[in-house]
Amino acid sequence: MVNAPFNVMIIGQAGRLQYEALLFAASLRHCSPGFSGRLFVAVPQQGPLWQKDPGIRNQEVLQALADLGAEILPFESKAFGAAYPYGNKIEALQAMPKDEPFVFFDTDTLITGELAEVPFDFSRPSASLRVEGTWPKPTLYGPGYSGIWQSLYSRFGLDLLSSLDLSQPEEYWKRYLYFNAGFFYGACPRAFGKRFLTYAQSVRNDPPPELTGQTLEPWLDQIVLPLVIHSFGGGRDALPEGYLDGQTSCHYRLFPLLYARESDRVVELLQEIAAPNWLKKVLKGYEPIKRMVYQGRGEKVRALFDRENLPRREQAIRNRIKSEGFWMR
Known part of the structure; x- marks a missing residue:
């Protein structure tokens, strides 16, 4: 198709x-x-x-x-x-x-x-x-997820109920x-x-x-x-x-995170598309690409992690890279 x-x-x-x-x-x-x-x-x-x-x-x-x-x-x-x-x-x-x-x-x-x-x-x-469930963060005294989202749907004349995933429990962010x-x-x-x-x-x-x-x-x-x-x-x-976010696109966010957690296929693709000399000349003007892609720092970051057993929290990945002195953004 x-x-x-x-x-x-x-x-x-x-x-x-x-x-x-x-x-x-x-x-x-x-x-x-x-x-x-x-x-x-x-x-x-x-x-x-x-x-x-x-x-x-x-x-x-x-x-x-x-x-x-x-x-x-x-x-x-x-x-x-x-x-x-x-x-x-x-x-x-x-x-x-x-x-x-x-x-x-x-x-x-x-x-x-x-x-x-x-x-x-x-x-x-x-x-x-x-x-991830980054927003909202309901406070101790309320309102909860339902109250917060209901206020927004009501503001714009929208029906909250028809947007809910009813397979998820009440007051859980994925609902x-x-x-x-x-x-x-x-x-x-x-x-x-x-x-x-x-x-x-x-x-x-x-x-x-x-x-x-x-x-x-x-x-x-x-x-x-x-x-x-x-x-x-x-x-x-x-x-x-x-x-999207699968076989057709990869939202890598930052180059150290790309090398830490993305598949071999994505890393190989990055190296391949960045290889032509006419493009390399321009991309080297950006220090993280120059060091990560062309000077091998990305492979050093990659060696720090097992893609099958990554830390659950992204912050832990960032901290490990920083502790080794490889972090760039």
Whole structure:
């Protein structure tokens, strides 16, 4: 099965993200020859919400992105900017082509299989289920999960009950719709982005009383995303398991974590796509890629861990890497 064309969007800006964008684009071209949509690298433009110009000014990076068929998509930060950079993914959607299906990926992702064969149903949006119960954290005096989530669903006229996974126990975080915002997709980026922005600003500027004692940083995008997805008729079961965050994509997050816990296939793919000299010349401008990928530090990190028996908590993985002096970000 091959989908009708759809577009892909990632965020790019000065610093780490521009190099991750290059690797994302290289992995997409290498692993997904069937992808026939457009790849947009959305770049926030300088403005009052940024202390420093966030744009990509490195001409070698821009040329390499162009050579990989990526299109730079400038957008204006009107709501978030430097105060909440995760808001880039919300605001950039408004700059995407209207009424064309889209998939957003966090830039620290590699495409590892044929994206065109993922069975997206764009009329039923969804997002990454590679998620832990990071929010909310109910306090001793309440309200609990149900009270907190009910206040948000009620705020936007949504039905909480139809979003619940009733196979999970009451007051357990998995009962409630919750996603990682590492990828999400929908039928129209502008409609999706407009609602995402409306909900996010409402919660940030005027949180329901039930959210007293809950932190919105950095979880705001993940708090609001399930509400947006549910409002468009999507949910947790809209995409079959095993594709994204599986055989077709890998959200590695940071290079030391990639080498510590991802499969041999992902590591081999990273080495392969980073190998061409024209790309290597550009990627070496970013110290973690230079040391981890090209100078062998990644393999030293990899030797510290048994992928079949990783520590349960990510913090333990980070601490081990740091104790050996190999941590980079």
